[in-house]
Amino acid sequence: MDRNWTNHSSVSEFLLLGLFWKPQQQQILFVLFLIMYLGTVLGNLLIILAISTDSRLHSPMYFFLSNLSFVDLCLSSTIVPNMLTNHIQSSQTISFPGCLTQMYFFILFIVLDNFLLAVMAYDRFVAVCHPLHYTTKMTHQLCALMVTGSWGIVNVHALLHTLLMAQLSFCADNRIPHFYCDVNALLKLSCSDTHLNEMMIHTEGVLIMVTPFVFILVSYICITTAVLRVPSTKGKWKAFSTCGSHLAVVSIFYGTIFAVYFSLSLTHSAENDIAAAVMYTVVTPMLNPFIYSLRNKDMKGALKKIICINVFSFQQ
Incomplete structure (x- = not known):
């Protein structure tokens, strides 16, 4: 595999310049990202x-x-450990095969996050x-099929763009x-024709990212319509609370x-790209567990049980 890539390129490694570009910010950012990653x-x-x-x-x-938690963990682990290791070693390099591997897993997990959010919306x-038919509709077989189907589709998507x-x-x-x-960023560095890559990003890539969002939007329109039909305020609040997290x-x-890619499109810059990437590769995976645990009584109870058991075992 390495030989094949070498035949296509005279570049054997890349330099990752982002994030730690200002010396006075390096130590602060390193500690901050380490804490956020450990929290994730x-x-x-x-x-x-x-x-x-x-x-x-x-x-x-x-x-x-x-x-979703597993995918968030993998998404953050695809990016952050390599970034922190490079900082410790005072290195900015990543090999060509390593770069493509990282790109593959980043595409895989960020799009899979998107698909799982759509599945959860359904x-x-x-x-x-359909509360009365919930158990008959949401069977174990259907749940497993939706998750494995998402993994299959996203794997093909990530592999396509990586091979291109x-x-x-x-x-x-x-x-x-x-x-x-x-x-x-990689497309901008290429010295060969990138029209096919760009066409696939703007067609298949946009389709596979937009479709789950549209599905989520339609699901919540239906949910809102159903909730508004509930006569009591308490019933409406209870229905909405199941979707809050x-x-x-x-x-x-x-x-x-x-916010970053559309609202700030007039002042688009590398800093905006990096800010957006930090949000969905580091911040969001860290926040998701807190959002679900703080808003859910059953989850809080299960977490307290685990923590108490571990503390008791440690004291013994």
């Missing part, structure tokens, strides 16, 4: 552990949540709009103004993308 790992692992060990949480909603739609990138030539400039191997995560995920 701990928070998401606790969510997965709580769901797997507490029988009360063995339902479709928590099954999807455990998958789960909330069934829970609110591997066919390009990189001749001279190897400096990436980012803290990971971003697709757009998911809606908060969706708002943060898509709000970041829209």
